[in-house]
Amino acid sequence: MPKAKIKRKSTWVDMTAMCDVAFLLLTFFMLTSNFTKKEPVLVATPTSVSEIKIPETNIMTILVDKTGKVYFGIDGQEKRKLLIEKMASIYKVSLTPDEIKKYTLLELVGNPMQAMQAYLRLPADARDLPQNNLGIPADSTNNEFKEWVKSAREVNPDLRIAIKADEKTPYPIIKQVMKSLQQLDESRYNLITKLEGAPGRE
Amino acid sequence: MAEISQDSGSHKKGKKRRAKKLTTRIDLTPMVDLGFLLITFFMLTTSLIKPQTMEITMPSDKKVLEEDQTVAKASQAISIILAKDDVVYYYFGKTEGAKLIKTNYAPDGLRKILLEKNYDVAKQVEDLKAEKIRTHMKEEDYQKKLSSIRANKNAPVVRIMATDDSNYKNLVDALDEMNICSISRYAIVDFDEPDKQLIATLAP
Numbered sequence: 001m002p003k004a005k006i007k008r009k010s011t012w013v014d015m016t017a018m019c020d021v022a023f024l025l026l027t028f029f030m031l032t033s034n035f036t037k038k039e040p041v042l043v044a045t046p047t048s049v050s051e052i053k054i055p056e057t058n059i060m061t062i063l064v065d066k067t068g069k070v071y072f073g074i075d076g077q078e079k080r081k082l083l084i085e086k087m088a089s090i091y092k093v094s095l096t097p098d099e100i101k102k103y104t105l106l107e108l109v110g111n112p113m114q115a116m117q118a119y120l121r122l123p124a125d126a127r128d129l130p131q132n133n134l135g136i137p138a139d140s141t142n143n144e145f146k147e148w149v150k151s152a153r154e155v156n157p158d159l160r161i162a163i164k165a166d167e168k169t170p171y172p173i174i175k176q177v178m179k180s181l182q183q184l185d186e187s188r189y190n191l192i193t194k195l196e197g198a199p200g201r202e
Numbered sequence: 203m204a205e206i207s208q209d210s211g212s213h214k215k216g217k218k219r220r221a222k223k224l225t226t227r228i229d230l231t232p233m234v235d236l237g238f239l240l241i242t243f244f245m246l247t248t249s250l251i252k253p254q255t256m257e258i259t260m261p262s263d264k265k266v267l268e269e270d271q272t273v274a275k276a277s278q279a280i281s282i283i284l285a286k287d288d289v290v291y292y293y294f295g296k297t298e299g300a301k302l303i304k305t306n307y308a309p310d311g312l313r314k315i316l317l318e319k320n321y322d323v324a325k326q327v328e329d330l331k332a333e334k335i336r337t338h339m340k341e342e343d344y345q346k347k348l349s350s351i352r353a354n355k356n357a358p359v360v361r362i363m364a365t366d367d368s369n370y371k372n373l374v375d376a377l378d379e380m381n382i383c384s385i386s387r388y389a390i391v392d393f394d395e396p397d398k399q400l401i402a403t404l405a406p
Contacts, residue, residue: 030244035248037249045253047374048256050255053253169370171364171369187259193255
């Protein structure tokens with residue numbers, strides 16, 4: 001009996017198809033993605049059944065964290081530049097063009113104008129540390145938050161207000177924020193929530 | 203160094219020999235690697251879920267004219283007090299002599315009471331939703347009908363009062379219940395003196 005010769009198979013696999021798939025998926029992700037915005041603190045928003053989506057542009061975000069620190073930011077780098085210049089002139093803080101540039105790259109900032117310069121001079125990785133974010137004061141004695149909202153409104157009249165707060169934020173802080181908005185006659189705003197399962201109605 | 207000498211050697215020979223036909227097959231493995239690396243990056247950095255939002259309108263601080271003010275009938279009024287540790291108190295009608303009842307945010311708590319009070323409107327909204335699905339109603343028509351149902355004069359008016367011990371989640375939950383129960387007339391009110399006394403009588 002002749003010995004059957006085992007044919008040595010080549011291990012070469014044609015990668016073309018796999019490459020096609022990989023790049024197809026890559027294209028999909030590149031086109032559909034909008035990057036997650038970097039937030040200085042992590043907040044867990046409460047859930048609701050509301051299904052209204054928040055628009056992506058012309059948004060003024062007010063972030064309130066668990067401890068009650070208020071962060072503020074608007075979208076659009078051009079608008080942010082105008083905002084910080086306005087705030088600097090109101091609070092008589094002189095910022096260098098380089099510091100203004102740094103501010104425009106930040107999504108949300110939670111520092112009063114007095115501490116702004118020191119904050120912007122920090123290295124990027126130190127900015128998220130809790131001790132470097134003092135929170136914008138929103139109480140009745142020193143309501144800097146109101147100035148931010150007012151200036152942002154002057155910079156971009158189409159802004160919609162979105163409040164994003166942590167579930168565990170104590171109510172008095174939310175009340176202060178809402179009161180400040182009320183005083184500015186900003187009576188319509190959005191509360192950002194997560195979607196929860198549809199409720200059972202009996 | 204070895205490569206160079208090899209290369210020059212083959213070059214010499216190549217002159218004599220016929221040009222070797224090069225295969226056009228390229229190893230695509232590194233390219234696939236790169237592709238998947240980039241996919242991983244995009245998958246991790248993107249947010250596919252857009253956050254939901256709840257729209258609320260608060261009364262402005264401007265003085266409201268006396269005739270513009272809507273005075274709720276005592277029989278329609280429901281007051282909700284959001285207290286500590288996810289406890290809710292509610293009472294019907296006027297503050298004076300009201301009896302506080304304790305409940306919670308569970309479906310058979312606050313929602314049950316509100317639905318009972320708002321039965322007519324909630325029923326109509328439910329029917330409208332069913333009709334919308336059945337007849338493929340246009341969104342505009344649906345909204346028009348919805349707002350006409352919600353404008354019901356006999357629907358309850360809810361006052362939401364949050365104590366300083368409550369948190370943001372409680373407020374959102376309460377507002378959410380308003381949405382679920384199709385209550386169109388509600389307001390977030392300051393937690394003031396008469397109600398504070400009411401709560402104080404309850405405290406151990």
